[in-house]
Amino acid sequence: MTVARSSSPASAPGFIRRFRLVGYSLIGIVAYFLLLAFMLNSTATAAQQVANALTLGAIYALVALGYTMVYGIIELINFAHGDVFMVGSFVALWTLTSDPIFNVVGLGQTGIVTNIALLAGILLLTFTVSMVLMAVLNMGIERFAYRPLRNAPKVAPLITAIGVSLILQNVIQIIVGTGDRPVPQLFPTDGFQFLGANIRYLNLFIFLVALVLLYGLQQFVSRTRLGRAMRATAQDQQAAQLMGVDLNQTIAMTFLIGGALAGAAGVFQGQYLGYVRFDLGFNAGLKAFTAAVLGGIGNLTGAALGGFLIAFLEVFAAANGQQRWSQAIVFVVLIVVLVFRPAGILGQQIGERA
Amino acid sequence: MTGRVKGRTSLSRATLREFVDVHRSTSILLGMALVGVLLPLIALVPPFNIFQNQSVWVSGFSNAGVFVLLALGLNIVVGLAGLLDLGYAAFFAIGAYAYAYGASPFSGQHFPFIVLLVVGALVAATFGVLLGAPTLRLRGDYLAIVTLGFGEIVPIVFLNADKYTNGTNGIGGVYKPDIPFVEFTLLNPWPFYVLMLVLVTIVMILIYRLTESRIGRAWMAIREDELAAASNGLNTVTTKLMAFALGASTAGFAGAFNASSLTSVDPGQFLSTVSFTILAMVVLGGMGNIWGVALGAFVIYTVQIVFLKQLNTFFEGLPFHVPVLSDVNFVQYQFLLYGLALVLMMLFRPEGLFPSQRRKQELHAADAADTESSAKATMEEAL
Numbered sequence: 001m002t003v004a005r006s007s008s009p010a011s012a013p014g015f016i017r018r019f020r021l022v023g024y025s026l027i028g029i030v031a032y033f034l035l036l037a038f039m040l041n042s043t044a045t046a047a048q049q050v051a052n053a054l055t056l057g058a059i060y061a062l063v064a065l066g067y068t069m070v071y072g073i074i075e076l077i078n079f080a081h082g083d084v085f086m087v088g089s090f091v092a093l094w095t096l097t098s099d100p101i102f103n104v105v106g107l108g109q110t111g112i113v114t115n116i117a118l119l120a121g122i123l124l125l126t127f128t129v130s131m132v133l134m135a136v137l138n139m140g141i142e143r144f145a146y147r148p149l150r151n152a153p154k155v156a157p158l159i160t161a162i163g164v165s166l167i168l169q170n171v172i173q174i175i176v177g178t179g180d181r182p183v184p185q186l187f188p189t190d191g192f193q194f195l196g197a198n199i200r201y202l203n204l205f206i207f208l209v210a211l212v213l214l215y216g217l218q219q220f221v222s223r224t225r226l227g228r229a230m231r232a233t234a235q236d237q238q239a240a241q242l243m244g245v246d247l248n249q250t251i252a253m254t255f256l257i258g259g260a261l262a263g264a265a266g267v268f269q270g271q272y273l274g275y276v277r278f279d280l281g282f283n284a285g286l287k288a289f290t291a292a293v294l295g296g297i298g299n300l301t302g303a304a305l306g307g308f309l310i311a312f313l314e315v316f317a318a319a320n321g322q323q324r325w326s327q328a329i330v331f332v333v334l335i336v337v338l339v340f341r342p343a344g345i346l347g348q349q350i351g352e353r354a
Numbered sequence: 355m356t357g358r359v360k361g362r363t364s365l366s367r368a369t370l371r372e373f374v375d376v377h378r379s380t381s382i383l384l385g386m387a388l389v390g391v392l393l394p395l396i397a398l399v400p401p402f403n404i405f406q407n408q409s410v411w412v413s414g415f416s417n418a419g420v421f422v423l424l425a426l427g428l429n430i431v432v433g434l435a436g437l438l439d440l441g442y443a444a445f446f447a448i449g450a451y452a453y454a455y456g457a458s459p460f461s462g463q464h465f466p467f468i469v470l471l472v473v474g475a476l477v478a479a480t481f482g483v484l485l486g487a488p489t490l491r492l493r494g495d496y497l498a499i500v501t502l503g504f505g506e507i508v509p510i511v512f513l514n515a516d517k518y519t520n521g522t523n524g525i526g527g528v529y530k531p532d533i534p535f536v537e538f539t540l541l542n543p544w545p546f547y548v549l550m551l552v553l554v555t556i557v558m559i560l561i562y563r564l565t566e567s568r569i570g571r572a573w574m575a576i577r578e579d580e581l582a583a584a585s586n587g588l589n590t591v592t593t594k595l596m597a598f599a600l601g602a603s604t605a606g607f608a609g610a611f612n613a614s615s616l617t618s619v620d621p622g623q624f625l626s627t628v629s630f631t632i633l634a635m636v637v638l639g640g641m642g643n644i645w646g647v648a649l650g651a652f653v654i655y656t657v658q659i660v661f662l663k664q665l666n667t668f669f670e671g672l673p674f675h676v677p678v679l680s681d682v683n684f685v686q687y688q689f690l691l692y693g694l695a696l697v698l699m700m701l702f703r704p705e706g707l708f709p710s711q712r713r714k715q716e717l718h719a720a721d722a723a724d725t726e727s728s729a730k731a732t733m734e735e736a737l
Contacts, residue, residue, distance in 0.1 A: 077499055
């Protein structure tokens with residue numbers, strides 16, 4: 001495994017590497033499908049479960065990226081990130097139920113928009129609002145809660161991160177209460193037939209948009225000037241600064257991108273799950289962080305891969321009727337990875353830094 | 355008596371300080387005895403006697419004692435060793451369930467109270483070691499996420515393994531403490547209060563003596579500069595593990611007592627919110643300072659349980675309507691307040707309200723740029 005951090009520049013082997021990764025992923029998905037089909041004794045149900053796993057995985061991957069980028073650049077476990085994702089899902093809900101959209105389009109609680117152009121417009125608007133607001137929120141959190149503590153003992157920003165997480169959760173709880181809030185469903189419940197299963201267009205949409213975002217991020221980090229600054233800062237803050245990298249700007253940019261991705265994931269979450277709740281971000285955050293560690297913390301491709309793997313595991317547990325243990329299983333995975341391969345699947349072996 | 359004598363007050367203060375310096379354990383004993391006598395008396399005086407009567411206060415104090423124990427234990431991990439444990443309630447739960455298995459009709463066992471206190475502490479410490487051993491070898495901040503996960507999982511396990519734990523309902527009818535010549539009933543809060551005082555005093559003295567020992571100085575050395583501590587020959591992994599296990603055992607101890615005084619355990623008592631509450635207590639009180647942490651825990655618990663609730667009843671009971679305050683449910687704001695407290699304290703007063711001298715120095719070292727000298731001083735003491 002000599003796959004370097006995503007930070008390595010795209011070169012000739014990069015093309016082969018990417019090709020190989022796609023190949024392995026496809027093999028993995030097919031193997032997973034066969035395993036499920038064998039266990040459930042039905043290809044239709046197995047195909048349905050694979051679709052669910054890929055959709056859920058896309059959401060986890062987007063959240064995990066926020067963790068891995070922040071950890072990669074300032075070595076902070078941003079506990080508030082899961083809650084930013086949760087706030088994003090609420091912003092999406094509020095956008096969809098806001099008067100202009102609600103009146104003009106006439107969305108019901110389960111309103112289905114059949115006009116494709118209108119659907120695209122509403123989605124675009126929802127994504128823009130949620131992504132922009134979450135980017136700003138995440139940047140604000142960095143500015144006020146983490147930046148002043150950049151040179152403080154390590155435990156200090158971790159404690160403020162927990163504090164911010166509590167604040168976000170409780171502000172939302174005070175605004176909307178503790179119950180599930182139903183989200184207007186934009187996508188029709190029917191879809192296309194695949195191996196006897198009815199795969200919803202929503203699943204396909206989430207998966208594809210997530211792939212586009214992941215690819216875009218990969219390109220941004222490896223090809224743009226700011227992306228290079230981010231990689232440099234991740235490797236060595238001081239040296240990067242000496243080379244003329246604006247540290248504050250670069251770190252703020254990292255939080256901005258992480259927040260935007262969490263905002264997008266929040267929109268997906270509401271559409272996929274059908275409801276949102278104030279405490280959903282915390283658990284999702286825990287799973288996403290596990291995904292980031294599993295893939296190799298600091299590694300973008302690894303975080304995405306980890307997100308899908310965790311989702312596969314969870315759906316597998318659910319398919320066996322062990323849904324209530326899924327959280328525990330994910331946690332055991334975290335411990336096992338930390339014990340046997342702390343660098344994760346794609347990560348480099350990084351020595352312990354005090 | 356050394357030092358120039360300026361007047362009567364400064365003489366007695368100097369004498370007191372000298373006494374405290376020399377007879378540290380004795381002064382904790384005396385201090386706790388004083389606190390133990392004063393608290394029930396304070397409950398009789400206005401404004402405190404308006405809120406609730408003395409026996410309710412006293413039983414509240416013994417519940418607060420549980421949180422004082424928890425905060426003292428977490429202080430070893432967060433305050434002394436500088437490790438972040440975000441799932442501390444898990445060890446609390448393990449201690450409580452250990453007690454419930456040892457003394458309840460559910461398991462059909464009834465071991466003596468004192469034995470079970472120790473067993474609760476040991477079982478929790480074992481889990482602490484099992485969790486800490488693999489994680490503490492890694493970077494310090496991985497511990498935070500692993501303990502966070504552990505804190506989420508333990509209640510889930512107690513909830514889902516209903517064959518062994520009775521699920522949501524938990525284990526009821528747990529036996530109350532059995533100590534010869536003392537009768538513990540739910541109606542009389544005094545025996546619990548005195549027992550709690552004794553336990554808190556013992557734990558405080560133990561932790562105090564640990565802090566001032568070689569291992570305590572090793573913890574602080576690791577907290578201040580792990581690399582330097584390791585290069586000076588400290589085994590950082592075992593030292594950190596020791597802090598983690600001791601912290602866990604204190605929580606187990608508190609859990610066992612809590613199970614015996616509430617006479618029931620259920621998964622809902624040990625959610626992650628409890629962990630965050632304890633963390634807020636330690637941070638507010640002043641990481642590293644035993645008295646500060648104990649006071650922080652006591653004050654936060656009392657505010658949370660008594661004042662926020664009383665504030666609601668107070669505004670509801672008023673003959674006229676106060677615009678915002680009458681409609682607000684203050685208890686609901688409690689975690690928002692903890693969150694704000696954690697952030698604001700870290701930003702503006704990281705040493706807490708009642709700081710320990712060394713921690714204060716260290717936390718402000720970043721501005722003063724004298725980290726090295728303070729770390730060096732600790733290092734020299736530790737070795």
